[in-house]
Amino acid sequence: MTTLVWDYKQEYENEREDILDAVDTVFRSGQLVFGPSVQGFEEEYAAYHGMRHCVSNDNGTNAIVLGLRAIGVKPGDEVITVSNTAAPTVIAIDQIGAIPVFVDINPDDYLMNTDLVEAAITERTTCIVPVHLYGQCVNLEPLKALAAKHNLTIFEDCAQSHGAKQNGVLAGTTGKAAAFSFYPTKVLGAYGDGGATITNDDEVAGNLRRLRYYGMEKQYYVVETPGHNSRLDAVHAEILRRKLTRFDGYLAARRQVAARYYEALADTDLVLPKITEGNDHVYYLYVVRHPKREQILERLLGYDIQLNVSYRWPCHTMTGFAKLGYEKGSLPVTEQLADEIFSLPMYASLDEGTQDKVISALREVLRTL
Template structure:
């Protein structure tokens, strides 16, 4: 049996006629830049997120950068974030002119540790970027307390967590802004790059809108240095077709996750640690990520058996070569470094079949038996 990490073909076939129809509408309208499709998506995502404003942009990486710039983060500032995340989180900080300060993670959820965040605060700290990794929110209540105490901004990197909640709070409600990625593999995925920022602050939202169009307002009059980062009308149209299905897809992911957990506990036992949904959290399982003994050997074996897996992420940001100038070394953030050696994400998508999950787990069990 072949089990892909992600299969978007079945989803497309179910939505094909709607998607082709809406794309034809866009092409017939000849309205390709910041048109009605972008406006509709911004309104719907803002309402879904319980946010006052949503600002579409070109991708999730730009979303973080724009949010930081709109909040006034720049040269001389420090931004505290997790070392266990995709490169875009750290890259956006540097592009904004600030210095990333990496801290360790919670060993259970893989998310940033609020205690470590507070320990890392200096007089130069301007903001915190928690990453809601794999679809589960970081401890936003504690982070919000830390931010309030030290007068810091919070930009939530929710690239993997649209629809996630914590004790009734939506992504973005406890921070100053939150960013989404609509990369094709995400829970709500476009057919190319796309991103969005949400905020409850009208002034911040307006700054974001200006920054995404070269910093111009009115057109051709530039008071800030922005850049070209507009959400494409065609991508917005695709996302508008998909958006109403997001809650159901989230529930299906949670069902698949529960089944993986049941099967792994029953058939594999202590060789792997299954994901834990923290109390009060609504986890949307962008990834189903286990900790595995002999992770690399297990991954190689599963590949031989036709099972695709991914390692998110094999090298924490603090020891990435590009950040060598920051002075971190191996051993500085031991929990993140350990996670990088053990984390393995299994196939996860709403259309994943029961027999596929059973096959995946049977091959994991087979590996450890051998």
């Protein structure tokens, strides 16, 4: 059997009875759209973060699209973010007519280099989108200072950082609002697509609720502001409610997997993930680095191990974003890392035997490069 970077089947076996009960609960409720499961999840997810509002929707991309619209980002506004991210971060900015502006990343934690942000601010800049990538947080303190100085809004992309903390503060609770994805691979994942935006701002929350439901609020078919059809299915909401009760266990299991990697690979020439001071890493991905990545990945296939690269193609190099005008070499750290990083298997239900298979094969490949 091929070893993959992520697999949900063991988790499903472990939780099958509860997952099927969640599905049955929704199907018997008579409310497949919105209803008590969606409301319950929103209240519980907001409470987990100590926030006033959680507005769920159909996927993490729309959580950003609706979130940016809800906080007032308009067509033509510039939004500062990074190119080393999943393309949906940038797609969402582009989709509302705003202009993505990229800054480079740190060479050690692969997160936004906040020292470069102020130089990227222009009179058209209205928002900063820090991407809390791979499971740990961008340094938000300098961004808060810049936002106050230049009258900007911080919108956090937390698709990969459920439960991560910086100096004890949960990801998603510092900016004006924050977007989460519940795609199945995520630290908190549904059994299909899902997303949500959290905020303490009542007006933003109201905007979000209208935008996800065609722009309606008080009466069906009465559109107040043209919006989207972007609702979280009740069955996924109910599954997420159940999984939220086990969430701390998922985090502990991921950290245990990471600890075994650190111990087993410390004496190799792989560059292992660095935890930035003050961060509590949740290891959505366990990203390592090596200049001979392609040789390593190719040879691991011989051991029936298939690994991923997040991300092989930085957004500024994609033809879809050529209109932004970034030339090769414009983000040197991002581009170098794109040639060297890859991810080891990482999920809460990863068993030690499978992990040992990966470690053993990787050590052998590295030894014989």
